[in-house]
Amino acid sequence: MLTNHIRNFCIIAHVDHGKSTLADRLLQITGTVSDRDMKDQILDSMDLEREKGVTIKASAVRMNYHYGDEDFELNLIDTPGHVDFNYEVSRALAACEGALLVVDATQGIEAQTLANLYLALELDLVIIPVLNKIDLPSAIPDEIAADLSSLLGVPVEDMIRVSAKAGTNVEKILPAIVEKIPPPQGDNQNPLQALIFDSHYDSYKGVIAYVRVFEGQLKCTDTLRMMANTTEFKPVEVGIFNPFMHSTEKLEAGDVGYIASGLKTVRDCRVGDTITQLNNPAPKQLHGYKNPKPMVFAGIYPVEGEDYDDLKEALEKLQLNDASLIYEPETSQALNFGFRCGFLGLFHMEIIQERLEREYNLDIVLTAPTVEYEVILRSGSSTFIDSPVDLPDEGEIADIREPWMDLWIITPTDYYGSVMELVRKRNGVYVEQEYPAPNRVQLKFEVPLSEIIVNFFDELKSRTRGYASMDYQFKEYRSGHLVKLEVLISSEPVDALASIVHKEQAYSKGQKLVSKLKRLIPQQLFEVSIQAASEGRIISRATVKALRKDVLSKCYGGDISRKKKLLEKQKKGKKRMKMVGNIEIPQEAFMAVLQLEED
Template sequence: MKNIRNFCIIAHIDHGKSTLADRLLQITNTISERELQNQVLDDMDLEREKGITIKSHAIQMEYEYKGENYILNLIDTPGHVDFSYEVSRSIAACEGALLIVDAAQSIQAQTISNLYLALENDLEIIPVLNKIDLPSANPEEVTDDIVDLLGCDPEDVLRVSGKTGEGVEHLLHTIIEKVPPPTGDPEAPLQALIFDSVYNPFRGVEAFYKVVNGEIKKGQEVKFMATGKKYGADEVGTLKLKQVAKKVVKTGDVGYIISGIKEAVEVKVGDTITSVENPAKEAIDGFEEVKPMVFAGLYPVDTEEYEELRYSIEKLILNDASLTFEPESSAALGFGFRCGFLGMLHLEIIQERLEREFNMNVITTVPNVSYHAFTEKDPDKAMLVNNPSELPDPSGLNRVEEPYIRASIITKADFVGQVMTLCIEKRGILKNQNYLTQHRVELIFELPLAEVVFDFYDRLKSISKGYASFDYAPLDMRASKLVKVDILINAEPVDALSALIHVDNAYGIGKKMCEKLRELIPRQQFDIPIQAAIGAKIIARETIKALRKDVTAKCYGGDISRKRKLLEKQKAGKKKMRQIGRVEVPQSAFLAVLKLND
């Protein structure tokens, strides 16, 4: 056990984590030259196309140092804030972390928030300065920033280049010397912490775990403590580029288990595996529950695919535990699911994955939150409103209450003005301002959750150049002047586009939605009016002009009445067409409403 090292790579987005992981795999000969490619651990097409890591990836490397063989378990983590839950899970399975900072960009928000995550778990931090081969690199200045942040010596900051491989050998030696071996009792009852799982269509659910105490053997009967279910360990082993089956996985090691689990809901990330004959008394403290930031409805394009969509989402949750879902229905779209996401990028990625991995075409509704509505009949009884279409008639409505949150935003001192402007624009109330260092400020705001789910996060990132980190806790429900804005297309309401909006913002948002939809809905043979309405009152309108066939082309010369007759005939046809014509709203239109400020 003393020769095992478990560590993860944490950094802000695009600071070179996956490239450095490639070099580590190459130097330890874990992959052959033939298998080597860029982002070798990112096995999803989406990750390669977008150049980002979406999933954490665990892999085992072997390395000889000073005559001894060491086993290094590396977990490469995502950098984007929408996948920070993946990072927290990876950190739970490690004893050390490589904190990577780009020598050209210096320390950024996710560097800091991931660092705090690692420090909370008492990980040994190894600061690494990456991309020193860039012409724009500024290693001296960035080293000073790292020293300020961590309180380490300048000599402790390792300088490497993931691209050229410079300094990577020395980095491996430092990992072996500095990262502590796992602590655990090989003689104690088995306790293994599940930190990830995937669904294999041929073999059922594969769970990835770290053995904290005891050992797990092939063929032994094991129990998952959260669900209480028992299974036989058909196959156990460790994770190289491909899975390597073993007879036994010992204390401190990271491995996988296949036990023929067919139901996706039976495996919970953060659960503890123990043996049936000698069970552990209690489970390992799992990591914190996920907090969804954005709620949106996912509906199958074909209503008959409802059950199939349920299976697909359940399998996705295995692979991405930060997704939450519950069934809901809509008048326009039929049956579907109300899902919780960590952010807008997460929503986009889940939708793409459903399409690619499960061939599911889905429609996404406008993201929102849950409200309490009180009627004049019964002003003390709260009705839960999950969907704007469930809101009672405005004439009999007493009040609507919306959830408020206490938001903590940490940002650089340079961006305080812009962050405050954004929060006040989102109806925020400033509660506290606290300087953590001379360059970093913590702002505490009370904000309506509805304003946060829409585009707050993305705008906060862009005005602070990716430097602000954001956390929130729910507060209470407060009465607000909210109105339901309906979108009518060709005089028919589309309930998937309706939203509950504060009365001050209703006109602006209604107008923007109409303009956006006008660009995206394809032209038809007839005029299509797009209207935003509050109750019976129209507050904004745009018209998509008809595609017009030139019916007078064949009239050359002759009396004007011939042309007029043809035009009148065309006009009557268009009128009839508009009455019976249906307008298909493309998927891009539902998505575009989410990006009104672009």
């Protein structure tokens, strides 16, 4: 098809504003999916996406649309809305020329609406504002259209007002896409340049790369080459999504489709790489993506040691599917061999854990998440650590710096006080405020990352009845009075339970942690001591009492010395058992570090 008849666009919005439902209606209107095959959230292929009601993976689909006596090819990329999947959104935007900005007519502009909008504007995309859910009784489309107008500079009458659920006015979106979004620039005669914006692994076809062709064309018979790592391959097939994989003869400039590479090793096909032809290579690579910076780190260990290789393979395949996941091998005294993984946020970590358990049938243990600290040594050098275990000796440390974030919270003005109180409780610092709408306030804070990765979002939602939204961005590393809090079980330090805390909170957190672990660690046939230590001192201790057999039950009557002898014998046996005894620590104990705030 001629490039001037192609339109590449994506849908961006805050989580739960109706992106996937709108995509469903567009697929129905264009006849891409028949009514018989239609189901809700058809582009959300994972069970997890349906259960949680959020899009996790960006997905592409081609629609054919007849407009004004001409046929057009519309390539839609559906994007996630949660803050933890921002990297997915940025990659999808790079493959498009325009974006539908969907805003809920009952909730208005949210934090992630703004974050995704700024990403799109940075890439000079054409923005088409769409007001969704206008059929709900609580909808206030006129007020929200006015807010959007002042934000984007678009006249109120140009806003498309729809109800994706009911299908109202959705047909007005397609002409707007054709008229307002520019066609892709590119020439079929130029050397091939195709950007990989996503990928997944298929056990029959190898690594499948999702590509946007910027220049040239490619056929199934061509020998192709990855420009970054110089891997050469002949594709098994090339094709498009409509919405499922459908093979075609070729992909041309402006097209969005897939290449089944046949490559079996995941490392050979990286998101952000450029594919070109071996015999007519492009002079340079396309501008890829900046590497995502993980914010949260946790250890993932197999429950059974023999599953280590399976876990490694599963993480490799997941990394192909989710380029923002990073991992490296690590060893723990308590949990043996596993991996240190980096995530974009706590929700991202939860999704990876569930995918490992469901898709790869693995039993895994996760340690409590931490952030990355900068340690300044007395020698003048500095190092970054993402695990308390890697902390150098206290005598070598001059200072420990923790990551601070710029935090934006958009909330109705009614909840101003409770949001302020929540952030102050989490050691946040107020910076400024703006009023994007008459009854909504955008508050900006600076806050330590370690304070917002655990339960902060849940607490924010409960304090504001679900109306507030947040977005955050790394600012800098700042000095803090930080110390290592260790946990010793039977006098042995358990590295997986160690954490880095503020010095003034070490005593209270140590006490809470010890009390919690006492409830979680099951009784053994011997006494188990639980201690919290910081700066070389024991600051709290508890003992899990031993399970005791009543050895005196068979000793009735007679001299007291007989009873003493039996008790002494039992005492010796317990002592010997303690020397060789192995304490099983349940998964809940490793997550106890997280739930301290709730008690």
